Amino acid sequence: MKSAAASAVISSEALDEAADWLLRLRDGEADRQSFEQWRSSSPEHARAWARAEMLLGKIAAVPPALALPALDRPTRGGRRAALAKIGKLALLLGLLPAGWTAWSLMERQGLFAEYRTAAGERRELRLADGTRLTLNTATAVDVRFSPDSRLILLRTGEILVATGHDDAAGRPLQVLTRHGAATPLGTRFTVRQGDGGTHVAVFEGRVRIAPMRASDAARVLESGQRATYGESAVTPPQATDDSASAWAHGMLLADDMPLSELAAELSRYRPGLIHCAGDVADWRVSGAFPVGDAAAIDRSLAMLAATHPLDIRRRLSGLWVTLGARR
Amino acid sequence: MSAAHPVAALYADHHNWLHAWLRRKLGCTHRAADLAHDTFLRILKGGELPEIREPRAYLTTVAKGVLVNWYQRQALEQAYLEALASLPEAVAPSEEERYLILEALQELDALLNALPPLVKRSFLLAQVGELRYEDIAAQLGISLSTVKRYMRQAFRHCLEHMPDDSP
Incomplete structure (x- = not known):
């Protein structure tokens, strides 16, 4: 269980300092460079920090x-x-x-959500105002329409929105995530809520995005742009195209995508976990992969194995899938 | 028999008595047997045995610690099951995820239980609940600087007591 190196005693000073860095990094007060300097300046610091990372990892592993x-x-x-x-x-x-x-x-x-999809499910809804809403895998949304507002609460997962024609009636449509709001101005766009932020990609029209805690950071995304926002900031917009909404047609388009990222994407569509062994995580893959129910994901995995020297190991009745190099 | 491990002697002389003592506490003979076993394990892991004048008093002291841990695990599992039950089926984790989450929770719980309740609370609200320090201070009726002090105390404690074995 314990290797000699790992269980070597870490001095009280090193633990104190690691605790201070944890606090500073958490509060955004740390200077990344001096932190790296501290960590690499002694094996003891590195060991203390390995513990800190393990702690954060354990906390991140449990749903709040x-x-x-x-x-x-x-x-x-x-x-x-x-x-x-x-x-x-x-x-x-x-x-x-x-x-x-x-x-x-x-x-x-997604505790109280009205519309839900399970892993591997996709669902299309037409809302009262004609807006079409497509729910991707493992998604939960609430729709709240009132005489003067149209609110879509994306609690978890990803949606494609093609707005209806109620805008003229003066009822603004808003997609709200825990990071803030996206307000379309007559448009087709996707919103995906991730742990680190909400991703918005615009295919037609424009969308205004406003982080929850910093209204002055709001910005408008044009057609063909995507950006990610957290509670208080928006990343600079990048180019996007319709491939970002290909899931609505049961496809995932990978263009020189790291295998680890593809595995994480495929993993969204089924219970359990699809992950990469370290030796193949950085492999680059391109192609159109079927996504949707479990059978589609199995086809994607079979495609991967057919086109790359990959070994696909399944454990726990297929729930845990590991992609590794074929030997 | 002079070379016998001191714990072996303790075991031979008092195991049945300890089992009976635990059974009276728990009302279940199997559970009592498990916890009696855990008690001796803990003594073995503790290394050098102190000089024991009152072996049964010593055994009950260790067994009480084992019992407290067991109750804590039970309470954690119970609270976890209630939280699970309050999730709708569609978003509830799968069986194997449930197990992994419970395992992670037990580790965190063991790590955090040695902290004073308010320190533990502040830490959980900040790190798990992702609440801001201001909100934690307001919620717990303590000052902002106290929240920060608690956070540091909790981080420091966790770093010291994290088991080093890698996953």
Whole structure:
């Protein structure tokens, strides 16, 4: 279990410093270069930091909607009912900025969503105003239309929106994610909510995107542009084309894509995990791969194995798939 | 028999008694047997045995620690199952994901349980809930600088007690 090098004692000073760096990096106060300098200046620092990364990895591995109620349970006394727990979370969320409340820790897992797709499922909806909404795999959305607004809450996953013609009636359409809002100005576009930010790609018309916590960072994406936004910033726009919405037709277009990225994309469409062994993660692949239900993903994997010297290992009744170099 | 491990002697003389003691606490003979086993394991892992004048008092002290851990794991699992039950089926994790998540939660729980409740709370709200320090301060009724101090304390504690074995 423990290798001699890894379990060597790390000095109290090195642990103190690693804790300070964790804080500074978390709060965005760290200068990346001096951090790298610190880390590489001694094997002990490197070991202390390896622990820090392992800690962050463990925290990232647990979904907040499950981890928070489980870990933040009362230390003694009677168990709370599940309802009381949700009530407490709601109370806590009441303290957050208004925009954020829609994205409670529970809700962002799609808890109360109206329309959902399971992994491998795709679904098309036509909304009351004629807007067409296509839900990609593992997606949850709520649609809230009122006399003066049309709100689409993307709780998790990815959607393609082709707006209807209600804009003239003065009811702006908005797609809200936990990172902020995307407001189309008569258009066809996709919105995908990821862990690190929301990705928007525009194919027709224009879309205004506004991060939740920084309205002055808002910008307008033109047709053929894509960008990613977090709660407080938007990346500079990059070029995109219709290949970014190919999933709506059951295709994934890879153009010189790292194999690890393709594996992660395919993994979205089925339960379990598709991942790469380290030796093939950087391989580049191009092609049109079928995506959708489990059978489509199996066809994609078979295509990969037919065109690359790859070995595809399946474990846990096929749930865990590892792509490795063929020996 | 003079070369016998001191724990072996402890085991031979008091295992049945410890098992009975745990059974009275738990009301289940199998669970009591498991935890009695864990108690001796813990003593073995502890290295050098202290000089024991009152072996049964010593055993109950260690066994109480094992019991507390066991209750904590039970409470965690219970809270986890409740949280799972509150998720709609479509977004609920698969069986194997559930197991992996529970495993990760148990590790985190063991790591964080030694922290004072407010420190643990602040850390969880910040790192798992991704709340801002201001919101945590308001929620817990403490100052912003206290939240920061707690965060540092929690990070420092975790770094010190992280098991080093790689996945």
